[in-house]
Amino acid sequence: MKPKVFITNPIPSEAEELISRYCDYEIWEKDEEIPKEVLLQKVADAEGLLTPKGKITREFLQHTPKLKIVSNIAVGYDTFDLKEMEEKGVLGTHTPFVLDDTVADLAFGLIVSVARRIPELDQYVKVGKWIENSDTLFGTDVHHASLGIIGMGRIGEKIARRALGFDMNVLYYNRSRRRDLEEKLNIKYCEFTNLLKESDFVLLMVPLTNETYHLMGEEQFQLMKPSAYFINCSRGETVDEASLIAALRQGSIRGAGLDVFEVEPVDKNNPLLTMENVITVPHIGSATKKTRHAMALKAAENLVAGVTGKIPPNIVPELRHLIQ
Ligand code: GLV
Numbered sequence: 001m002k003p004k005v006f007i008t009n010p011i012p013s014e015a016e017e018l019i020s021r022y023c024d025y026e027i028w029e030k031d032e033e034i035p036k037e038v039l040l041q042k043v044a045d046a047e048g049l050l051t052p053k054g055k056i057t058r059e060f061l062q063h064t065p066k067l068k069i070v071s072n073i074a075v076g077y078d079t080f081d082l083k084e085m086e087e088k089g090v091l092g093t094h095t096p097f098v099l100d101d102t103v104a105d106l107a108f109g110l111i112v113s114v115a116r117r118i119p120e121l122d123q124y125v126k127v128g129k130w131i132e133n134s135d136t137l138f139g140t141d142v143h144h145a146s147l148g149i150i151g152m153g154r155i156g157e158k159i160a161r162r163a164l165g166f167d168m169n170v171l172y173y174n175r176s177r178r179r180d181l182e183e184k185l186n187i188k189y190c191e192f193t194n195l196l197k198e199s200d201f202v203l204l205m206v207p208l209t210n211e212t213y214h215l216m217g218e219e220q221f222q223l224m225k226p227s228a229y230f231i232n233c234s235r236g237e238t239v240d241e242a243s244l245i246a247a248l249r250q251g252s253i254r255g256a257g258l259d260v261f262e263v264e265p266v267d268k269n270n271p272l273l274t275m276e277n278v279i280t281v282p283h284i285g286s287a288t289k290k291t292r293h294a295m296a297l298k299a300a301e302n303l304v305a306g307v308t309g310k311i312p313p314n315i316v317p318e319l320r321h322l323i324q
């Protein structure tokens with residue numbers, strides 16, 4: 001008998017095909033999110049779960065006596081309660097590598113868009129307000145500006161590579177110093193507070209953990225230059241959003257480009273949505289067809305390995321010891 005698995009969202013056909021070869025599977029195909037009671041009923045006898053954002057909590061795991069693996073279709077796994085998964089011996093996997101360049105492209109898109117005010121000026125043109133040669137259209141140069149990247153992981157590195165092409169001066173802060181990259185990419189390690197003080201663009205690319213929760217708050221925004229921009233492509237909870245809103249209102253920073261929010265979907269009354277100097281996108285860092293397909297396929301491979309007694313290729317580092 002094939003192992004039983006549950007999939008919480010529609011997935012591309014190649015991923016589904018792979019799973020169908022090895023597993024007895026069911027997919028929640030509806031557009032709306034699966035209701036919690038239905039999910040708990042579906043996973044009661046499942047050995048594997050494939051999901052892009054399912055919260056794996058202590059309570060959830062009390063309903064999944066047979067569960068061996070949760071395969072996340074995302075690189076971030078802040079939705080996992082790692083301690084509980086470890087205790088129950090449930091493996092967790094994610095989808096690193098395949099999305100790095102795609103997220104870095106978006107990060108750069110946000111930098112250029114906010115600095116050159118592309119969405120705002122797009123609206124000018126579309127409502128017939130064409131004005132040439134006016135200083136009201138002026139933006140800020142990206143080339144030769146300093147970019148401070150907080151979090152020099154795989155995606156941070158890809159962003160730094162792009163910054164080289166723009167002749168930017170790249171500073172970075174990371175938990176562990178990346179001497180291997182310093183010469184190769186001409187980037188400079190900087191203490192966190194110095195990075196905030198010196199950068200024209202501060203870009204956050206850290207995973208959400210207890211240490212990075214509200215990493216950016218009132219004090220940190222105050223340290224930034226009033227002419228600087230803040231870009232977040234990581235997780236909304238790494239920023240104390242009330243402090244970001246206050247900083248933008250007071251002019252302690254010039255603008256922001258945001259792919260993520262403290263609460264998602266973002267509340268339509270969130271003041272960030274009505275600020276001209278803030279650019280927003282709905283958590284789409286990895287959202288190209290090619291990359292999302294690659295992520296789904298990788299997640300399917302992890303899932304199949306986890307329920308067929310093989311070692312999944314992308315177990316999250318904190319749970320790797322479970323298979324040793
Ligand atoms: C997206 O945010 C991801 O973690 O893959």
Ligand code: GLV
Binds near residue numbers: 152
């Ligand atoms: C994510 O994959 C990172 O290491 O930045």
